[in-house]
Amino acid sequence: MNKSEDMSRKKKYNLTLRDFNTDRKPTWCPGCGNYGIWKSLKKAFVNLNLEPHEILIVYGAGCAGNSANFIKTYAFHALHGRALPVATGAKLANHKLNVLVMGGDGDGTSTGLNHFIHTCRRNINITYLLHNNRIFGLTSGHASPTSARGLKTKSTPSGVIEEPLNPVLLALAAGASFVAKGYAGDPLYLSEIIKKAIKHKGFSFLDILQPCVTFNKQENYEFYRNKIYRLDEIQDYDISDLNDAINRSLEEERIPVGVFYKVDRPVYEDNLKQIERKPLVDQIIADIDINKLLNRYY
Amino acid sequence: MNKSEDMSRKKKYNLTLRDFNTDRKPTWCPGCGNYGIWKSLKKAFVNLNLEPHEILIVYGAGCAGNSANFIKTYAFHALHGRALPVATGAKLANHKLNVLVMGGDGDGTSTGLNHFIHTCRRNINITYLLHNNRIFGLTSGHASPTSARGLKTKSTPSGVIEEPLNPVLLALAAGASFVAKGYAGDPLYLSEIIKKAIKHKGFSFLDILQPCVTFNKQENYEFYRNKIYRLDEIQDYDISDLNDAINRSLEEERIPVGVFYKVDRPVYEDNLKQIERKPLVDQIIADIDINKLLNRYY
């Protein structure tokens, strides 16, 4: 039997949100944006009719990464900043898996930024949800690369003096084929975007505005409610136009959510003849004949 | 006397290119684009009337980084990919120094990419010359993140299947305040751009098209000659317009060289009260009084 066997079987029953709960209760602060993301994600899985064992989520380290304990799927709780390469390796080993990555803005745009940019250009078919609270939450409130200029934190008592990184713009510049933004305070809509991201063939990046009620008190639900608007309500917005997407990503006064950009580009693993017929994990390795290979060395 | 003393003295004599030569002869392959960059840089120093001891160049590892042995200034030959943070530390320790960074595309956009992006947003006043031969030269010809799709190398015998990174676009997306492109095959013009980059207040990034005659034979002088045009010959090109810059950076058929973008943004070290009066290196540390500080702990 194939090792990726179980995934193709017929579903046994109708899934509910509860099927994706573990025995551990979330430990986030009351009111944390992570609750909204948690819910949206489970809802997306249910809607897509995916079972827990068909999904692998790789988590970074941080409050966002702590989700690993609260969502029931195959999970790899990676080192801080290293979720994307772990996910890439796993996807290449078994491209039949639905692979997602969840991590914080510190995880993804500080230590892990190199992997973020390269995964964009690589266009491997995984979905990356960036929990962007614009702060290092778990370390108890340090500036993040996405923190606003002037933000005072324990490490920047006179305020941040660097330009914040713009993850959506960076993903676009790095060649990502699906770039979107969501908001943890609107879980229903967020869930829809997550679904689109998962369904996209290629690397899908979703920047999620996530209030951290404990350490980034300015950018609370109030703050976002007044700034957010939906891109799909803009009449002639063209999600296949890179320039449009870039321009929207540069907006500062108001914040667009929804899909900024989506294009069909060759998917990394589709270009690999090695796995055209079956995933690596299903290939038999018991008795590989290297006679012909040895011939090279005469 | 201040430790940064010597730099403010009057120049002793008229500098020539030879003042920037070491006793070591370059070891690049005959015809390598590094020769052009080498010459342009020395010319820029002469034109700017900078003496060797007033300059610090931090080098990455690679054929580009090997320049360390051939240019006479203070030099730090850093680990592969780590030139930018070394330069940042040095600049903060002594911001009177003229600090430059030179490294290859592998160095800067593979291992070192995280530092590249963050140095852009930080806007520290250093100049970064990326020797972009779109290949790993020194390791004897491996694909680089800037290599063209389809390029066959020892590590990609079936051709590169990832989208190349676009360093100019990335620098723009990361918030760099000066972004330019030069061409090693036109050292005079390149030297002019280098001068502008050095004179810019803030982080200046210069992507230099550098033929590698040994391992990237397609993209030779011929190839570039036919594609290159100068931005400063475009009538109404506005170097302060980010959108213009982004659009030019996306061109594929022809390649613009010159300054893409220049804007005045707060310079990192200008925001540091600590060094308003003198550089860190000139501060006296012999007998620091921590009595008041100890008071905090009662």
Added chain:
Amino acid sequence: MKVSNISWKIGGKAGDGIITAGLIFSKMFARKGYFVVDCNEYPSLIRGGHSSYTVRIGSGEVFSISKDINILVALDEETVRIHQEEVLYGGYIVCDDDSFDITDFRKERKDINYIPVPFSRIISELKVPEIGKNSISLGASAALLNYDIEALKEVITYVFSEKSPKTVELNVKLSELGYKYIKEKLKLSAYELEIVKPVNKILVTGNDAVFLGAVRAGCKFYAAYPVTPSSSILHSFASVENDFNIITKQAEDDIAVINMVLGASYAGVRAMAATSGGGFSLMNEGIGSAAMTETPVVIVLCQRPAPATGMPTWTEQGDLLFACHASHGEFPRVIMAPGDPEECFYLTGRAFDLADRYQIPVVIMLDKYLSENHFSYNKFDFKNITVNRGKLITSSSDINREYNRYADTDNGISPRTIPGVRGGVYIANSDEHDQYGYSDENSRNRKIMVDKRFKKMKKLIEEIPPPRIYGLPDAEITIWSWGSCKGPVIEAMNILNQKEKKVNFIHFTYLYPFDSEIVSGIIKESNKNIIVENNKTSQLSKIIMMNTGYKIKNKILKYSGRQFLPEEIASGVEKIE
């Protein structure tokens, strides 16, 4: 009851203000001249999960918290459940019996005095936030110890003045209510500490002391990437940026950190980084770069249980062999592990001098226990930290001939210029290089340069102090340990010596380089030698064996993420006999 020392513990949920309460409690005694040691345990979460804070106070010197608790303040039921067993026979538990039922607990421990204090009622009557319970409990605790309430109010005022006058006022009031409740309603006093000479003592953690030592030593550039338990050093540096003209940089990652520190040091300033195991792993390559370019760097490694992310807010001494051999290749370095905040302070000063004078990387190893727990001291004598920058050339007039940065001198140390100095231009080269810094792959040159770098070891070994011996010279039992175990071992030694055992203690603060001769000389094979380490594999005993050939067979090891308690060590020693 008059006592010479007491142990107090407060427990509740993360977010209940446990840390603030504990610190205030510690301070109110330190400020009056008592000896204080505390220990704070909390989960790697922002909210929820059980937290506790233990304070031990002595009228004579105390070196560690102890197993037995005199007074336990339980802000929730879980605290009683977890910590009741630690309460001494006849001890006290302060809790709110309106909030949870203590009947069953009482049955378990008939000896304990349960002191009900109506935290919730007071809070709801005054309509103040839940977190106010901690101030009530502080007042109640002061009363139980028959301690001067003014001392408490003073510290509350000091600590909360950062927030607002209203906060101060409220918390002072709450503490008074707690105090009065015990004094007036219960008319109770549990213990009374012996009187001490009233000196105002500072209360510092290991991290605080490292920070203070570094500021005094003239550290001008500090870079870090936030990570528990090193973060408080970052916060301290950031908070004095302008007072001391220090640049503090939170970098994009730990690799940038070490390389920025390298750059700053190369350019002529004293520079430092702190991190924990994960960051240190990432810094490995950079440490080798410091070694090859002979650039001084000081790195603080605050250990936590590992491998990988491990248990971020807990303690362990698991990185010793790693630090001693970190980074590829071979080069001299110094690894030190202070035993308490005072040693943190002085050794940090030494670390900068050693780094500068030998142009090598120096690693200072702490662990979560030492990094975050407080000790009281009569002021540090900061005049003891003087600055010796070694062979640093900052003026062109000091350069005679053609300058050769990596000159092969007798002791391997070559004068270094800093950028900006005319005539001192050179390459700091991470490639193997010749005496000028040019890349050189010649076999003769390679050997010369390796030898040059290792020549430094001779003088280095000579000047590094030997392990310190505490206790009896004619002991029959010798405990060997390093770093933060110092306090618990000293306490254990005292316990044992009181039981007429003849115990002494050899404590290592310098782990590398290792003076095999000196250590071989102090080994008494006829003694019962016992190693005490807060790790699984007994790394110090491996280092001793690797350098002296002597195997310490008896081991007391703990690797549960918690520091030793003195009683555990004492009973461990007794079991071995």
Added chain:
Amino acid sequence: MKVSNISWKIGGKAGDGIITAGLIFSKMFARKGYFVVDCNEYPSLIRGGHSSYTVRIGSGEVFSISKDINILVALDEETVRIHQEEVLYGGYIVCDDDSFDITDFRKERKDINYIPVPFSRIISELKVPEIGKNSISLGASAALLNYDIEALKEVITYVFSEKSPKTVELNVKLSELGYKYIKEKLKLSAYELEIVKPVNKILVTGNDAVFLGAVRAGCKFYAAYPVTPSSSILHSFASVENDFNIITKQAEDDIAVINMVLGASYAGVRAMAATSGGGFSLMNEGIGSAAMTETPVVIVLCQRPAPATGMPTWTEQGDLLFACHASHGEFPRVIMAPGDPEECFYLTGRAFDLADRYQIPVVIMLDKYLSENHFSYNKFDFKNITVNRGKLITSSSDINREYNRYADTDNGISPRTIPGVRGGVYIANSDEHDQYGYSDENSRNRKIMVDKRFKKMKKLIEEIPPPRIYGLPDAEITIWSWGSCKGPVIEAMNILNQKEKKVNFIHFTYLYPFDSEIVSGIIKESNKNIIVENNKTSQLSKIIMMNTGYKIKNKILKYSGRQFLPEEIASGVEKIE
């Protein structure tokens, strides 16, 4: 003159085709059944700088190149200057006396036969590229050895057929011209090798053998970041992507490499990475992640002189203690160091089995010498590499109850599922975790999990083979060494034994874990024990001492970036006596 073995060396500038020439020379003998060892030295530059390639050929087994050269082919003057002294009394130097003046050289060494071959004239007459000189010199060398020119032409055809038929034709012709020049013009033959049984031998480097072993063991995912001297493994993997359905990924950096390998292994395939010291330093944190999540990984560490960038194209054994203690925290691992390509092949197979069966990281240590130099073999018996994936659950029918990935079993090894298997869902957690994988900071749990991981050591130590002893059982002198020194030491032992010294040799291929009892058992204190290592600080002797307490005082160390020559070791041993 009939001889049983000869040494041949070619030298010139990087870019002169030295490597191709050397390889062809090696192959033309290996293919006819001779024993061949070669060694190739070149600078870390693309063009220019001196390069050389030494080949030793024996009619009986040879284990290493040797100090003395019979025939030196000098494509430039510098080659004569550098290598003339290595030429044996009465040996030969082939060079073009039109290109440079050899009068002075002749004066220095009157015993040497200088064989002038007009390389330049031939090249310019035929109007072919300069690089053609190497083929002429190969022809000349074949003639000097009275070797069958057809054997040479065959190999030239084979090697250049990758380029074009024209290149083949040209080089065949050039080699014929060189051959004829010697045979017809000079009528000379220098040596003649004794005849051997004609078997077609393979010629492989350590890197080739690791690659072959990995392919055979079913490695399906290989990631790397290019770095000398590991790169040829990357090239080999990339070249067979489609033949063996292996994914080869050049990642963005070494950190991505180790984490991709982790991900692939977690998802169920055998995965490997190779790097050198710098990359290994960067992988430290990831290695700990493998340990904590108990994910099998195999890492090949091809050492080069360090610290930092060091000397990229040269050799050293400087990373042993680092590898044994790499990454923060404590966890079981295996460190192996094969001694020659054959051991590389079999040990790589073992590495995958050990990683899978114990769910731990395994590091295979080579160095530039072993990675890039060739040895000849009668075919590898690949049937000796069988695949045991350990407790891997790939079907839901094998999961009974609630699945606990990190079950605390008797030997510490717990069955692991792979993603996709229904009912096997779990967290591979880099935090400390409970048996299900959930993050857990409880002290009891911490201890259980640390112990669980370390339980694996018991069986591991038992099954790891002891160091191998070569030579006389009743020796009086024992040489201890590890890894790639094997060949030179065996040759040295043979030299010494011929001189009636009684020498044997203990060779370590497994360095961690270390079976102290077994090793203590083989130490003969009455023997003269001597350690031989290609490093400065004698790391193996530290490991032996740290585990057995026994100090090997006599040391023969080399750290010039070059591998030992047997004669150096032999004379080193003689000096110690």
